[in-house]
Every structure is written in C-alpha cells, then in structure tokens.
Amino acid sequence: MGARREFAVCAAGTLHISNTSFDSPLALRLKSLGADLDDLDSLLQAVTRYVRVAAGADVVRPGEPVRRSTVLLAGVACYYVRSRDGGRSIFSFQHGGDFCDLYRYVLPERDATAGVQALTDVEVAVIDYREMDRLFARPKLALAFWRSTMLEAAIHRERLTIARRGSAQERVAHLLCEQLARREAVGIDSSRLPISQIDVADAAGLSVVHVNRTVQTLRHLNVLSEASHLEVIDRKQLAQIANFDGRYLNMPQDLSKWTVRVD
Amino acid sequence: MGARREFAVCAAGTLHISNTSFDSPLALRLKSLGADLDDLDSLLQAVTRYVRVAAGADVVRPGEPVRRSTVLLAGVACYYVRSRDGGRSIFSFQHGGDFCDLYRYVLPERDATAGVQALTDVEVAVIDYREMDRLFARPKLALAFWRSTMLEAAIHRERLTIARRGSAQERVAHLLCEQLARREAVGIDSSRLPISQIDVADAAGLSVVHVNRTVQTLRHLNVLSEASHLEVIDRKQLAQIANFDGRYLNMPQDLSKWTVRVD
DNA sequence: CGGCGGCTTGATTCGAGTCAAGAACCGTGG
DNA sequence: CCACGGTTCTTGACTCGAATCAAGCCGCCG
Numbered sequence: 001m002g003a004r005r006e007f008a009v010c011a012a013g014t015l016h017i018s019n020t021s022f023d024s025p026l027a028l029r030l031k032s033l034g035a036d037l038d039d040l041d042s043l044l045q046a047v048t049r050y051v052r053v054a055a056g057a058d059v060v061r062p063g064e065p066v067r068r069s070t071v072l073l074a075g076v077a078c079y080y081v082r083s084r085d086g087g088r089s090i091f092s093f094q095h096g097g098d099f100c101d102l103y104r105y106v107l108p109e110r111d112a113t114a115g116v117q118a119l120t121d122v123e124v125a126v127i128d129y130r131e132m133d134r135l136f137a138r139p140k141l142a143l144a145f146w147r148s149t150m151l152e153a154a155i156h157r158e159r160l161t162i163a164r165r166g167s168a169q170e171r172v173a174h175l176l177c178e179q180l181a182r183r184e185a186v187g188i189d190s191s192r193l194p195i196s197q198i199d200v201a202d203a204a205g206l207s208v209v210h211v212n213r214t215v216q217t218l219r220h221l222n223v224l225s226e227a228s229h230l231e232v233i234d235r236k237q238l239a240q241i242a243n244f245d246g247r248y249l250n251m252p253q254d255l256s257k258w259t260v261r262v263d
Numbered sequence: 264m265g266a267r268r269e270f271a272v273c274a275a276g277t278l279h280i281s282n283t284s285f286d287s288p289l290a291l292r293l294k295s296l297g298a299d300l301d302d303l304d305s306l307l308q309a310v311t312r313y314v315r316v317a318a319g320a321d322v323v324r325p326g327e328p329v330r331r332s333t334v335l336l337a338g339v340a341c342y343y344v345r346s347r348d349g350g351r352s353i354f355s356f357q358h359g360g361d362f363c364d365l366y367r368y369v370l371p372e373r374d375a376t377a378g379v380q381a382l383t384d385v386e387v388a389v390i391d392y393r394e395m396d397r398l399f400a401r402p403k404l405a406l407a408f409w410r411s412t413m414l415e416a417a418i419h420r421e422r423l424t425i426a427r428r429g430s431a432q433e434r435v436a437h438l439l440c441e442q443l444a445r446r447e448a449v450g451i452d453s454s455r456l457p458i459s460q461i462d463v464a465d466a467a468g469l470s471v472v473h474v475n476r477t478v479q480t481l482r483h484l485n486v487l488s489e490a491s492h493l494e495v496i497d498r499k500q501l502a503q504i505a506n507f508d509g510r511y512l513n514m515p516q517d518l519s520k521w522t523v524r525v526d
Numbered sequence: 527c528g529g530c531g532g533c534t535t536g537a538t539t540c541g542a543g544t545c546a547a548g549a550a551c552c553g554t555g556g
Numbered sequence: 557c558c559a560c561g562g563t564t565c566t567t568g569a570c571t572c573g574a575a576t577c578a579a580g581c582c583g584c585c586g
Contacts, residue, residue, distance in 0.1 A: 160352075
C-alpha cells in the first residue's frame with residue numbers, strides 16, 4: 001500500500017498528499033459504498049490534480065459552473081447555501097473521503113446556489129468531468145456514486161426532522177454524534193471536532209449565542225470537555241441526549257455502538 | 264393516445280384507471296425528466312397492477328420490506344416518517360406522476376422508518392422490482408429515475424433551509440407555492456390544494472393551531488380564499504411572501520412564472 | 527502591543543407551542 | 557330527513573424557548 005501512496009503522489013506532481021493509501025478515509029469510504037480496491041485505483045488515476053484550500057475559502061464556489069468534481073481527502077468542509085441576507089445555512093459537514101460536489105455532476109444546471117466551503121485547511125483531489133464519465137463506466141463505481149448521493153440526501157432529511165422536532169440540546173447533540181460516527185467510519189477516531197460554534201450554529205439552525213449556552217450545558221453534564229474547542233468526552237450520554245440512531249448513515253459495522261434503542 | 268390508455272386499462276385488468284395517457288401527469292413528468300414516449304410505454308407495460316388506496320391509508324408502510332415500486336397516478340400522498348412519540352413528520356407531498364418509493368429501490372435496507380401515506384383517495388401503479396431491473400436497462404429511464412431521486416432530495420433541502428430560516432408565513436407560503444408549481448408542471452392547474460391544515464402543519468414543522476392562524480392572515484391578505492379548504496387566489500403575492508424561487512424544482516418551462524428575483 | 531475572530535454572559539423581546547373548548551363540516555345510519 | 561360521532565377548523569389565554577441586542581473576554585497572529 002505504500003507503493004500505491006507513492007504512485008498517487010507522483011501522479012499529483014509536486015504537492016505532497018497524505019491521504020490516498022488503502023487505509024485512508026477515501027479507501028474506507030469507497031469500501032463502505034460497495035466499491036473495491038481496483039475502483040479506488042481507477043479513481044486515483046483519474047485525479048487531475050491535488051489542491052489545498054485554506055480554512056474559510058470556498059472549495060466549490062456557489063453558482064459557478066465548473067466541469068470538474070472534487071473529493072475531500074483531509075480536513076473538514078461544509079455543503080452550504082447563502083441566503084439573501086448573506087447568512088450561511090449548512091446542509092452537512094464533509095469529512096475525509098466525502099465527495100464534495102457530486103450533486104453538480106448529476107444535475108449541472110441545478111443547485112446553482114449551493115457551494116462547499118473549507119472549515120479547516122483542506123486537501124482535495126480534483127477530477128475533470130471527462131474522467132468522471134470514464135469512471136461511470138465502472139458499474140460498481142457508478143453505483144457507489146449514486147449511493148453516496150442518496151446517503152447525503154438521507155443525512156439532509158435527518159437534519160430536517162431534527163430541526164423541526166428537537167430542542168436545541170437535541171439538535172446540537174445529534175449533529176455532533178453524526179460527525180463523530182461518520183468520521184469514525186472512515187478511520188478518524190479523534191473525539192475532538194475541528195469546527196467552531198459558529199459552524200455548529202449554521203448547521204443546527206440556531207443562533208451562535210444559543211449554541212454557546214447549549215454547549216455550556218453539555219459541558220456541565222460532562223458530555224463535552226471544558227476546553228474551548230469541541231471535544232466529546234461521553235459519547236454514550238451524548239447519543240442518549242440526541243436520541244441518535246445512526247442507521248440512516250448506513251455504515252458498515254459498529255452500528256451497535258451508535259444505535260440507540262428506546263422501547 | 265386513446266388506444267394507449269385502453270391498453271393500460273386492459274393490462275391492469277378490471278380496475279379502471281384514468282391517468283396513463285400521453286398528456287397524463289406521469290407522461291409529463293417523465294418528459295421533464297428526459298425520458299420519451301417509448302420509455303413511458305415500457306413503464307406502463309412493466310406495471311404489475313393498479314391499486315386504489317383510500318385517504319389516510321399507507322401506500323408504503325414504514326419499515327415493511329417490499330420488493331415492488333409504486334408510481335402515483337392520481338391524488339395526493341406524502342413521504343413521511345413517524346417519530347417516537349407517534350408524531351408525523353412530512354418530508355414532501357407527492358402528486359400525479361411522482362415515484363413514491365424509489366428511495367427503497369436504491370437503498371433497500373435503509374430508510375426503514377419512512378413511509379408513504381395517501382392524503383386523498385389515490386391511484387397508484389405497482390411495479391415489481393424484477394420489472395424495475397429491466398427498466399433500468401433503458402439508459403434514459405435509468406437516468407430519469409436517478410434525476411427524480413435527486414430532485415426529491417433538492418426539495419427536502421429546500422424545506423430544510425426554509426424550516427430554519429423562515430417565519431411561519433414564509434414557511435406555509437413556500438410550501439403552497441411548491442405544490443402549485445409542481446402540480447402545474449404535470450398539468451394539474453387547479454388553484455385548490457386538496458390537503459388539510461394538519462398536513463400543512465406536519466410538512467411545515469408548525470403546530471396546527473399556528474398554521475391555522477397563518478392561513479387566516481393569508482386569507483385576510485386576499486392571498487387565500489375565504490373557503491375552509493386551501494385555495495390560492497393570488498399566486499404572485501404568495502410567491503412574494505414565500506420568497507419563492509422555483510429553480511430548485513428544475514421544471515421544464517414556465518420558470519419565469521415562478522421565479523422571484525429580488526435585487 | 528494592538529486588533530480581530532471566536533467565545534461568553536446578561537437582559538430583554540417575541541414568535542410559536544400548548545392547553546382548552548367551541549364551531550363547522552362531513553359521512554352514516556336510523 | 558335528521559340525529560350522531562368523528563374529523564377538521566377556529567379562537568382565546570398562557571407559557572416558554574430561542575432570537576436579538578449589547579458588552580466584555582480570551583487567545584492568537586501580525
């Protein structure tokens with residue numbers, strides 16, 4: 001697998017990219033979508049170039065028509081729209097192995113308002129649509145792409161139900177649970193989430209002030225650490241507060257770890 | 264096209280079904296998804312049987328694993344989940360020509376909690392998965408199916424942004440606009456919507472009481488009729504209140520009619 | 527050291543939920 | 557034809573969670 005990594009780096013040219021080996025988030029993600037190592041290989045060979053994007057910058061600018069697709073290799077990004085008044089509404093966070101803008105490939109003319117923004121410094125792989133077309137010839141990869149978009153949609157629906165039904169605590173807790181679960185599924189085991197309370201607010205549909213108060217409460221409950229960043233101490237309790245049932249994420253194993261059954 | 268209709272009725276056996284001709288909602292829908300008349304023909308031939316479902320009953324029972332797909336021919340249904348406390352959360356309404364449960368075909372094991380309920384008396388066409396597999400061999404149909412699921416997802420995302428950002432008025436108005444626009448796109452031009460305020464509440468994420476008050480306000484503004492059912496009088500004003508921009512529906516023409524541009 | 531972005535806290539407002547009860551509108555059966 | 561029971565719709569009074577406004581604080585980077 002070391003060789004594979006070297007290959008990817010060579011193909012990319014000068015930029016040193018760390019996350020394309022067989023145990024990388026991308027590899028794990030593809031596997032969970034039903035693709036195999038050959039598919040990963042094809043994908044990596046199709047990469048046009050690797051790019052770093054600084055925190056705060058757009059990976060995909062809203063409305064700008066592009067003929068290329070992006071895969072997130074490292075860091076955290078968000079899929080968002082900007083509302084008339086300039087406010088940012090986040091549909092979902094993206095982590096290593098996530099496809100940033102597959103939705104554009106499927107419906108190019110649509111979703112003109114949506115974009116992807118880097119929340120931390122980020123590494124992405126860029127694939128021209130020409131290459132994408134070739135990748136779609138591989139049935140397992142095509143299916144994996146489709147599944148990926150469907151899972152994203154499921155995530156957005158889940159967010160919708162929570163947004164309407166839950167209290168602020170439930171919303172925030174649920175959001176954090178989801179990120180932990182999804183990161184875990186691609187091998188990122190840290191219990192610290194590199195996102196700001198502002199990001200959480202925009203993703204949970206709450207004001208920053210109220211997110212802060214909610215976070216305070218969760219800290220007092222010893223669910224989050226007292227540090228000023230977001231760090232989860234007690235996942236079990238967090239899942240309970242969130243009423244989190246991770247089945248909608250369709251993750252390979254470890255479901256039991258994240259499935260709450262209350263009867 | 265008369266002949267076509269007869270054929271469908273014959274194939275279905277005894278039940279008289281009215282909405283499978285070339286100018287039917289289903290035909291218009293398929294057309295807007297990029298499929299042609301031959302595809303419609305294949306689809307109709309693949310129909311295993313036609314079924315009527317009474318208002319209030321489930322077209323697709325949540326959680327029940329089935330090996331068949333459903334297309335809505337007439338009436339109104341909703342795609343919903345039931346929450347722990349028995350509450351119903353509606354993701355979207357479905358109208359003639361909509362595919363009820365394509366999401367299950369794509370990810371059978373998932374979305375076990377979601378179901379489809381008839382809101383009025385409803386006519387559906389049922390297609391076994393075996394037949395679906397054959398339909399997927401037709402590239403244009405396969406693409407149409409995929410597009411359909413993506414558009415649904417876009418609708419859910421739109422609902423999410425509105426749910427977080429908007430006032431009750433905006434939410435209700437937006438919901439109504441969407442239904443009018445989508446029905447219009449499949450040839451249903453009535454300005455009356457056959458859904459209850461309870462349905463609107465569950466779809467907008469508001470309490471019934473508050474939906475009622477909102478509806479009252481809209482009536483006083485002469486946007487809705489004074490009748491006890493939901494009837495839109497002034498679409499233009501409704502769209503303005505909703506800040507409705509119908510582009511996310513990706514409808515064929517008439518976009519100008521439903522696109523609000525505020526600069 | 528100064529500035530800026532993110533975090534924290536308090537005071538106040540307000541939109542929407544909840545509870546409760548009555549009215550209008552069916553369809554159904556006597 | 558009317559009486560009945562079940563939805564759905566309507567209205568009022570009250571509560572409360574979260575938004576907003578307004579400062580002050582902390583930590584980092586130039």
